Amino acid sequence: MVSAIAILRMPGLFTAAMISGIYSLVAAVVFLVMDAVDVAFTEAAVGAGVATILMLATLAHTGVRRSQPVPFSWIGLLVVLVAGAALVFATFDMPAFGEPLAPIHMHVAPRYLLESMAEIGVPNAVTSVLASYRGYDTMGEVTVIFTAGVGVLALLGRGRRAPTEDVKDS
Amino acid sequence: MVEQIGVFNYWIVIALMMTGLYVVISCRNMVKKIIGLNLFQGSVFILYISMGKVEGGTAPILASDFTSYSNPLPHVLILTAIVVGVATTALGLALIVRIHDRYGTVEEDAIQNLDREV
């Protein structure tokens, strides 16, 4: 939470990118505390590694060091307060944290946990769900990653014109 | 300790989410908007994972010593979402680099002014 507010107030962009890396690391620790070991692994590697590197590379390309200070936005505050109030109102119907009888644990999850050893023989339930029970979704996800790679290739690949050429033309 | 948390953990997540949303709406600089979007994404991940935790359970790796596991389904969902999130962040940052090439700035209102002049 502290890091989130720091990102908001910080005019230095380099610092903001670094703090977002810290935010990802703290989120990874939170995932670990909540028994999500695979997710913590991935979030630490991706958030604190790749995402931060890409942001720093963008800052190096565009050469901006500081952003303008954040103007106080009434519309922003209104949207945030209304949306936040609606969400808090919605949480009163949600099950308490960690409750074993919540609806999310009732339908498919026990079947996956119980049958995973018998049907697939893999101890890691997350891998068995990801690669076998929900393998089609994982294929779609790999396609999304591939498409993003192709998109960045198309945008930044070869034939980037020098900056300020276009601005002088118009 | 876990019994007294109740629904309080969701409120923390909502606070993080709203901070991210405010950064996206109010900041003029585009790189900061993308960082705000990352904030928002991270808070949504924490929301899902906290919904999947079972009190007294352990990580969903089946072993003979444990009987109670946390729900593996949110983990699968969020694993996918994290990698897709970094892919879209990369695409957004590439767009920012191109916009900077074209307009010479990444401040949103300066770009709108330049568009209006043309």
Added chain:
Amino acid sequence: MGHHYVLRVVSALLIPVILLFALYVQFHGDFGPGGGFQAGVIFAAALVLNALVFGLENTKRVVSPSAVRIGAALGLLLYAGVGVATMLLGGDFLAYSVLAATAIGGQHLGILLVELGVGITVTSVMVSLFYNFAS
């Protein structure tokens, strides 16, 4: 490069260990945390570290940009190929049980190949992103 000595020596020692760890995570995804995505990102992180410490040109000589482009498509092709292979062998799309003599053996083989495909694509795309952003 005198004042970067410590960085170069430590990285030269660490990068092979990181690559080995990535391979371990890839193939032990069945028994512990890990699997394709984690392994792919760790592998890419090792290559990015190499590029940061030893220069982008050196890394491009080791893993050329065209190899990375081919790798991205190859991973996805492997994944879809396993699905088509299961269809050709008589089962549904991506039903791994028909791949080997026993159902559980088929599942193991299918998951191994599929995670390999995922790992290759994730590595290639992350390295390709870094190459595009860094030049």
